Amino acid sequence: MKHATLAAVCALGCAALAPAAIALPINDDFAVDIDLAAVSDYRSRGISQTQGAPAAQADVMLSHASGLYMGAWTSNVDFGFGSKTRQEVDYYGGWAWQIAEQVNLDLGYLRYTYPKESRYNLSELYAILDVQGFKLAAYYANDATTQYGKDQDSLYTFVGYHTVLPLEVGLELRYGRVDFKDPSYWSQSGQSRDAYSEWEARFTRELLGLTWRLSYMDTNLSQAECASSYGFDDVCSATVVAAVSKHF
Numbered sequence: 655m656k657h658a659t660l661a662a663v664c665a666l667g668c669a670a671l672a673p674a675a676i677a678l679p680i681n682d683d684f685a686v687d688i689d690l691a692a693v694s695d696y697r698s699r700g701i702s703q704t705q706g707a708p709a710a711q712a713d714v715m716l717s718h719a720s721g722l723y724m725g726a727w728t729s730n731v732d733f734g735f736g737s738k739t740r741q742e743v744d745y746y747g748g749w750a751w752q753i754a755e756q757v758n759l760d761l762g763y764l765r766y767t768y769p770k771e772s773r774y775n776l777s778e779l780y781a782i783l784d785v786q787g788f789k790l791a792a793y794y795a796n797d798a799t800t801q802y803g804k805d806q807d808s809l810y811t812f813v814g815y816h817t818v819l820p821l822e823v824g825l826e827l828r829y830g831r832v833d834f835k836d837p838s839y840w841s842q843s844g845q846s847r848d849a850y851s852e853w854e855a856r857f858t859r860e861l862l863g864l865t866w867r868l869s870y871m872d873t874n875l876s877q878a879e880c881a882s883s884y885g886f887d888d889v890c891s892a893t894v895v896a897a898v899s900k901h902f
Contacts (some may be wrong), residue, residue, distance in 0.1 A: 691710070693708060714727075796808075
């Protein structure tokens with residue numbers, strides 16, 4: 655995901671996944687999870703990575719009974735302005751630890767890569783604590799590329815909550831903040847800032863063997879601030895994103 659003109663951010667989005675409860679077992683210790691998804695707009699941390707266009711995505715993860723896991727995730731992207739890359743491929747690995755009932759800690763590493771546009775490549779370390787449905791998370795990178803050059807620090811943090819409503823409808827809420835070392839967004843009056851906030855409310859439902867999702871997303875970036883960093887004034891604004899996925 656592009657960040658601050660030339661940098662990438664969390665593709666798994668706030669969703670670096672620990673080993674799922676349902677998976678394809680290989681043996682007593684190993685299992686494979688496969689997810690295929692179609693989304694009406696690929697957004698990461700509130701910013702569209704496809705200029706509002708649909709995306710096809712896939713995730714493959716190998717997990718071990720110890721809690722260790724590794725995998726790869728991919729999606730089509732469109733950054734405009736003659737960018738050669740049309741794909742994002744992310745590699746991740748980590749360890750999910752169930753500390754107690756309904757208390758989980760997930761620690762891991764993410765590597766974002768963009769074929770034909772290596773300048774967007776980025777690495778992040780992350781930690782996610784889930785306590786009875788409440789989440790606290792942090793993603794840190796020290797090799798982001800911005801207007802100021804390579805090796806910039808960035809930090810994404812979020813608080814979230816997930817639960818199950820009547821009729822087996824899942825609800826996920828998230829409020830996040832993206833911080834950069836240097837100013838990355840400029841208003842129409844010329845004022846700059848180095849951070850922005852984003853939020854999402856997501857409903858999910860299992861039906862016909864598929865997972866259906868409907869999300870409302872927004873950021874506090876103005877059109878001018880959005881355009882100053884991403885080149886377009888409409889990729890940061892409020893939107894509704896629909897998605898359907900199949901888990902194997």
